Amino acid sequence: MRTGVWLIGARGSVAVTSMVGALAIRAGLTGPAGCVLETPALRDRIRPGIGDLVFGGHDITTVPLDKKAAQLAEAGVVPAALARAVQGELLALDQHVRPLPAAATQAETAQAIGADLHSFRRHHSLDRVVVVNVSSTEPLPPPHPAHAHLDALGPALTGPDPVLPPSSLAAYAALLAGCPYVDFTPSTGARMPALDALARAQGLPYAGHDGKTGETLVKSVLAPMFAQRNLTVRTWSGVNLLGGGDGANLARPGANAAKAASKQRVLSETLGYAPQGETRIDYLEDLGDFKTAWDLVTFEGFLGTGMRMEFTWHGCDSALAAPLILDLTRLTAAAHHAGRTGPLTELAFFFKDPLGEVPHGLADQWRSLCDLVTALTPGTTP
Amino acid sequence: MRTGVWLIGARGSVAVTSMVGALAIRAGLTGPAGCVLETPALRDRIRPGIGDLVFGGHDITTVPLDKKAAQLAEAGVVPAALARAVQGELLALDQHVRPLPAAATQAETAQAIGADLHSFRRHHSLDRVVVVNVSSTEPLPPPHPAHAHLDALGPALTGPDPVLPPSSLAAYAALLAGCPYVDFTPSTGARMPALDALARAQGLPYAGHDGKTGETLVKSVLAPMFAQRNLTVRTWSGVNLLGGGDGANLARPGANAAKAASKQRVLSETLGYAPQGETRIDYLEDLGDFKTAWDLVTFEGFLGTGMRMEFTWHGCDSALAAPLILDLTRLTAAAHHAGRTGPLTELAFFFKDPLGEVPHGLADQWRSLCDLVTALTPGTTP
Amino acid sequence: MRTGVWLIGARGSVAVTSMVGALAIRAGLTGPAGCVLETPALRDRIRPGIGDLVFGGHDITTVPLDKKAAQLAEAGVVPAALARAVQGELLALDQHVRPLPAAATQAETAQAIGADLHSFRRHHSLDRVVVVNVSSTEPLPPPHPAHAHLDALGPALTGPDPVLPPSSLAAYAALLAGCPYVDFTPSTGARMPALDALARAQGLPYAGHDGKTGETLVKSVLAPMFAQRNLTVRTWSGVNLLGGGDGANLARPGANAAKAASKQRVLSETLGYAPQGETRIDYLEDLGDFKTAWDLVTFEGFLGTGMRMEFTWHGCDSALAAPLILDLTRLTAAAHHAGRTGPLTELAFFFKDPLGEVPHGLADQWRSLCDLVTALTPGTTP
Amino acid sequence: MRTGVWLIGARGSVAVTSMVGALAIRAGLTGPAGCVLETPALRDRIRPGIGDLVFGGHDITTVPLDKKAAQLAEAGVVPAALARAVQGELLALDQHVRPLPAAATQAETAQAIGADLHSFRRHHSLDRVVVVNVSSTEPLPPPHPAHAHLDALGPALTGPDPVLPPSSLAAYAALLAGCPYVDFTPSTGARMPALDALARAQGLPYAGHDGKTGETLVKSVLAPMFAQRNLTVRTWSGVNLLGGGDGANLARPGANAAKAASKQRVLSETLGYAPQGETRIDYLEDLGDFKTAWDLVTFEGFLGTGMRMEFTWHGCDSALAAPLILDLTRLTAAAHHAGRTGPLTELAFFFKDPLGEVPHGLADQWRSLCDLVTALTPGTTP
Ligand SMILES: NC(=O)c1ccc[n+]([C@@H]2O[C@H](COP(=O)([O-])OP(=O)(O)OC[C@H]3O[C@@H](n4cnc5c(N)ncnc54)[C@H](O)[C@@H]3O)[C@@H](O)[C@H]2O)c1
């Protein structure tokens, strides 16, 4: 079951870390730490395996993959020895990372994207290709009536003005080309009625949004703890200090606001109310790919007694995200194979801003994921 | 369904905080924050309610309850206004807190304890009395052959030498008198084959051990998160700085060791391996009933990248423990009413060192608790 | 040497905490913790003593002092017993806190303020009155040519439009009335050439700006440590979470920006360069007068090795500020007595944004303060 | 002014990091970050310069210097590129690191050590050799009467039983051979009357003890801040989690106790009283050369209001220590050149447990150091 992973933003940190990792794991140079489908509970259940994944993608920069890998090694994101060991294979991959097409109309651009996907599938004789968006977070797009109706969308795209933001155009092109779509970013992606309709019409699943890799992950286990213990959270404030390409981009107010909002949602969803406080994101170039998040929680217990908790999370964002890209591709491919269409709400475990009316506590999301894996495992009765 | 709560250690911080709280809640002066059975998910399910609880107990000190309440108010554990508001009722309760009996043999002491329980039940016309140990943590007792056999235990207790530590003698006396037994401390309590046999012979349930109120609670949600994300925890070290009566006692090496061990167990149980590191407990008189715990976790992600997390927990131990005493009494009484005997393993949610082969992750424990509540709820089909 | 303390903002948290404290210390109910002039090194050197201070002031609210004190007690800023003990004296003080005058022109308002100062001095037969600004932080005022020239200022104030922000008008009125002026806030106060000229013309000293009570205090000892050890600070980021009246006001963007800037200045001044990073101030009503600040410092050592430090400061702002009000009044009165005029640059120890070209490291500021105390101590040869 | 640095423990982390660094700085490959004598305030004052230092030493292991350097690079202590760049020079240095002599009596061992020192000086035509102890911390030695009298010491050393611990034997041998001695460890070294007498008799200076590189450094600026602000420190507790060779050694109870005690001394010396609390040292192999220290400080301000501060220090111990080795050698050599004999108390800035009755606050120590530099600077009038 050879499966293509087509990465939008294929020359970025998350993308290249996931490629280096998949190659190194396949070569037996390292283990699958961080890959959820390789935990004892889920191991050997989902086809395709890591070894069945074939990489390609689009990007707007032309930095070669091996050079990016060397930068990641320099920054401590991937071990220098691994980056060197897979350098040859990365160079081979490089030809499958194409410049993002840009035509006169969005309809034509979508067609060009689709053509790249078809040729990638043909070239590697792949069973299917999953398109995964790991490109820079984009600002919220202006609303457009065609977002709501698939019938209106096609014609609208033939006009001279952009109707869809890049992430949604990628989703549109992917679905049109018969490829499931995963959005690891907070961008809009497939999240509009017209694209949901397209996915269903094409019999394709899609997943998202915004990979959950740090502070929000921790929140998704702590907030249920406070709720189950009937401890009222009065304030929950956080600050995220991060560098790297993602940080630079998030420093732009539009992108930042989208991300910060999706980071507080887990609280109101799991607590049943919104405590005071906000999550800040600050860009500090010097921190590179490592992020430091600090959260303060003040809460009230028996008879109103005030208490507090704080935590500091110091994680390497790309190293946390990359294995999830492998997991998400495998799960989405298996879901497609099993005939699932529409939003894969059981993948909420992976996302800060999951699709559908789903639980936001990690434990419930874990159960939901385990149930999905069971449902997708050939030869088991769910 | 009037239910007695007989507290061993009834003049201590946890005991008096739970009394003040129950009286204040009953009088409508405050809400049931911190009470697990009052979360939206579990509210109005379990009989007895908080208003059905009647307090009494044993202690070895004679500090009046209202004086202890005033000290707790001074220390910021309970609001001064509440302590004053329930002062009269506390004084009334004071006569039901008896000096711990101490006779020539442990058999006679047990009988005297039983007599106090009977007279308490009769005096208040109670449906049942739950005995809850909240007295000072005791050192591990020396082993004795009679711990293993109920047949041997009775005769052994008639000798001049102590055979059981105080917590186990209390459990013995309670079970003999037909009372379920809950141990909120890390002491031995009912945890020996002879007492398990006695509980089953008497048709009584029992529960324990060691209320989970702070650092271990946090561990029980964070450790599963690392496991589910396949992030290898390399080290997990903690330090607990605490004052108060419990702190003073834990500063004694024997008690301390017992507690520290039970605090790391959650890691190996949920991770499947034991990371490097230890949990320290240090006594700082000046901190009073407020405890500060700090934990450092170092972990390894994709391709071996090292990352870290630390948290500080600043909680009021008695305020965290007291509502759980109300919950545990209610649940144990309801389980008794429903005919449950032996260890109540579904109460693992409340304990650092739960009875039985049970999950140590909080989310699984929560589910188990919810299932128990459903099973105990009259008129629902579990 | 009876000295008046005329507080602008006399019904605020800092003001009332300093009044309660001075009364309680005088009555022997508590010690002078937090008062710098009462450390062993400086004790019994400066006249007036705490017992020589007499309070009065202006405010725009009419909340009675004893009610404010009760609120501060409720919030844990002052002990309830002390607030009760000095209630009577506070009520007596209340009549000396007058509504802030507001006339048709700023010249007339200044005259009315001066009249209040004269009548206060006369009423209590005071040797001198020190005016201390502890009112809400105001936004940066628009520039005006009269700020630069004393000659131009008088006439400009007779016009219908405001020329000075409230803090500077208070400084103007104070200096005109022969009173030294201290600004504990980040507002403009006496910081303009025209007012400096007025102070010198009147033979009066003045001091400021912005009391240093928390995060900046810590920075002023840590930054010199990094500098002396030749460790390059790469980033220094902070977040301040605070409630209270001051917090509510600082949440307004204008005031916030002024304060945040003055909080980073200590870094460039002591390190010799400005590391990346910013200081954020967030308002969280629920935190009340207690503030939590968190700072992350990343630095580089030998051969470029990266390291990091973080700290959390959890302080009660009013309790930290109030004793400094007593110190500043005493020092400014003694300086006036000794004939000092113009900016008291030796008081940099107390301020985030000190006047003059002074060291920003706390240790150097401490030495400078000790030298001043020696110079002001009667009968010692400096 | 060519100066030898003879390192006891020359194959350890601190030693090799300082060699790699000195070679790299000399080659212009990196700057002198972390070197106190290279701060703007002290630059170009002290001869010898870094470029004048020549390395040699004793050790009991035979791991080659370049191999140790490679390990340090692997562990992130020194950049891999630098370790490679100086590999050749390290190999050349390797022949000057000799096995620690061990003869039948300590007198003979001392003579053998002295012979190595002489031959090192001759071989390189050095003006002088400074012996610096950076070997593993040793337990407190049993007392011996000869420690108190130089007259008794010589004869005692000719016996079969050891009279001096290794660090003191090294000091004895160094002084006898005319070499100043610096102890960077908490071991006894020259700290006994007999060795002080020997230093004076030989006209030699000596320095120590226990390099101040992390938590204690921070304490030495924070504690004076609390003192100067008259804030009463109630508790100060710390935990140090460290790996590496030093950590492994400190995990042995004897060594640990010595170090922990020297870490709390700064508090009582700067505060004037000893707050509650202790400093713990725990060994966590996995942390390698990076150490994490966490400290909690609770303090009391105006009117008794309780507040708190905590900090986490995450430093690379060897990278913090190595530049100080260069500074200490240079300063001690210059002091020797200037005719100083006996304890160099002005070097307290560098040590956790400084010699003499000296201030323990860093700011005062800094001044003292600056004064010493001025005194040692040729052609300046102190
Ligand atoms: N790393 C994490 O933990 C994490 C978690 C959640 C979400 N994300 C999201 O993942 C995305 C990638 O993060 P990253 O750290 O790899 O960022 P990055 O800046 O390193 O990489 C983004 C890449 O996208 C490319 N790109 C930009 N616009 C594009 C377009 N229109 N089409 C194709 N490529 C385009 C850029 O050239 C760049 O190579 C971001 O949106 C980020 O917010 C990351």
Ligand SMILES: NC(=O)c1ccc[n+]([C@@H]2O[C@H](COP(=O)([O-])OP(=O)(O)OC[C@H]3O[C@@H](n4cnc5c(N)ncnc54)[C@H](O)[C@@H]3O)[C@@H](O)[C@H]2O)c1
């Ligand atoms: N507060 C928490 O968060 C928490 C969590 C887990 C376990 N616990 C355990 O709960 C227990 C009570 O804690 P606390 O803070 O109330 O302590 P405490 O010291 O305030 O109270 C203990 C009481 O037990 C009494 N006592 C001692 N020996 C006795 C005996 N043999 N029989 C009867 N009474 C006796 C003491 O006189 C005292 O009044 C401790 O064992 C503690 O370890 C508390």
Ligand SMILES: NC(=O)c1ccc[n+]([C@@H]2O[C@H](COP(=O)([O-])OP(=O)(O)OC[C@H]3O[C@@H](n4cnc5c(N)ncnc54)[C@H](O)[C@@H]3O)[C@@H](O)[C@H]2O)c1
């Ligand atoms: N507490 C600290 O640690 C600290 C440190 C540095 C600076 N400050 C500054 O001290 C000031 C007081 O802080 P607070 O916590 O007491 O604030 P607060 O809000 O409790 O008190 C401010 C008082 O000023 C009054 N006021 C407002 N405008 C006025 C005016 N024009 N004239 C007279 N009174 C006026 C208000 O009515 C209020 O009573 C603030 O500017 C704050 O930024 C405080």
Ligand SMILES: NC(=O)c1ccc[n+]([C@@H]2O[C@H](COP(=O)([O-])OP(=O)(O)OC[C@H]3O[C@@H](n4cnc5c(N)ncnc54)[C@H](O)[C@@H]3O)[C@@H](O)[C@H]2O)c1
């Ligand atoms: N790194 C710091 O920040 C710091 C701070 C203060 C003190 N120190 C002290 O510096 C010393 C060195 O630290 P490290 O991290 O380099 O330790 P390390 O374990 O890496 O090196 C110690 C070296 O000393 C050698 N050695 C042991 N006994 C010896 C003896 N009798 N004679 C000669 N050599 C001997 C060992 O073989 C080893 O090579 C320790 O005592 C440590 O406590 C270090």
Ligand code: NA
């Ligand atoms: Na912290």
Ligand code: NA
């Ligand atoms: Na922290």
